[in-house]
Amino acid sequence: MSDIRTLLITLLLVTALPAHAGQSAAAEPAAAKTWRLATISAIRDTPDGRINGIWNAGTLFTARQEGEDWLRISGHFPDNTWAPLDQPLWVSRHYANEVVPRTEPPRRSAPERYIVVNKNSFLLQIFERKSTGDEVIYQTKVALGMDRCMPREQGGRCYYTEPGEYAVRWKVHDPEGIEWCIPKYMEGEYAEDIANGQRCFRGAIGTHALNIGKSYAIHGTSRPDLIGRRVSRGCVRAANADMRKIYNLMQVGDKVIITQ
Template identity: 25%
Template sequence: MLDARPRPTRFAGTLLGLATLVLTTLAPVAQAEEWPRGHYPLPDQGSLIGEPYTVTASQEETLLDIAREHAVGYEEIRQANPDVSLWLPGEGTEVVIPAQHLLPDAPRDGIVINIAELRLYYYPEVGEGETPRVETYPIGIGREGFDTPLGTTRTTMKLEDPAWYPPASVREEAAARGEEAPAVVPPGPDNPLGRHAILLEIPGYLIHGTNRPDGIGMRASRGCIRMFPEDVEALFRSVPVDTPVHLIDQPFKAAWQDGTLYAQSFATPEVEEQALSHRLEALATLETLKAEAEVTIDYAQLSEALDAAPGRIVSLTPNA
């Protein structure tokens, strides 16, 4: 059964705390990824994977070109580089690639889609002697009024070069504009499903490619999960039918690793009446983690830091 809870909003406002905490953000370093694009070895312990790094823009590249090359979505690249022009970063401009992630608090089994994060995680089965890994890719999800559903489902079918049958809502919108929507859109450059589609057990919902890749990392679909063409092709080749898919909405993540508490929050659409409940959820998460190490946390400082840098992982190192 699908989880009918409303979409969480941005972790914002002031949470009360009494003791002090040294808070530092993880600085990006200039380096290249050693693993294939979007692939990371699973940590033996903890949830932290990857690390941020910087690249240098060329004269012809847009910020979106750079984001796609490094498996980053629209919101992620904008939030990591707020002062860099979207269309003309400029030759020689350093661009931060936010390639560090806290794994969601969800089963490390099959596919996990974190709606708040606009990101998909895939935990493939590995053979004997292979390093356990996770693959993670940016996604586009449902816009307002077409929310991507939550809950646990499974993959049921994989289609290469699928045809698209516009739903009633598309035909109605076209009629309102005085246009006529086609009954079917065959494979090709005009097909919004792209070349690869993975059907879910939830009727009418798919993980698929797109003919508009600039929308990856945004809330712009009618509820389906969109991916860059090269990412969905890689997933298509790797994911078996009957793979579990966990659709979650986790705007606040926190975990201990190597004696340090890491936290991450995401800028999701704010709904004032939900703000308190989401602050309380974040507080409960941190209280549980705090108890594991018997340390205290300045929640007001944490809230201010995460609101100032949505999506950025912060390390919380207690004073000695």
């Protein structure tokens, strides 16, 4: 009987995990699901409580949804192997997507669209493929990466919006304003804020964002006066009203091209 019970628990675990995650030594509760962070996020000891840590975009974890706004984290995947947490942690539901195994490619019902960001003109354009040719259906000015290095006393890290081909990986929307948190590699640049106890900033990147790979995102801004300038750490910033339209027009998987 014990062998049968062990087999059933293992099967439940493997079904719940993404395909690339390894098996675990302990089984996650069946009610939990696997999630992936869509943006860098504050992890808290209780809903809206003290910040316990900062997790990067793409981090996999298991959690149960509690209400509409929070996920109760019970485990994560160090070295692609599920491991339980010593105590539950919490993250906003707005910043994570459930990992759903796919047995076939997704079917697209919306028109095929792609984004082109021109670094010389600071212009973002959304194209839609039509039988008569590709047509611009929306465009707006944006801010781009500073394309330079920070002073050595601030860490000396270099930030560029690198030309290339990307794709919309995840979409993030928080109606209260996306909470952007200082990642570890930027701590030197924000040393004063951290010393004052401020690690996260609500609404600094607006209410809508598209993760496009690397550490890049197309997102809103609390500084619309800087649109048309090279000021970001590599992300593409749009005015919040424009970003809301971009968010609604694009789907996960859509191509994003950044040109010189």
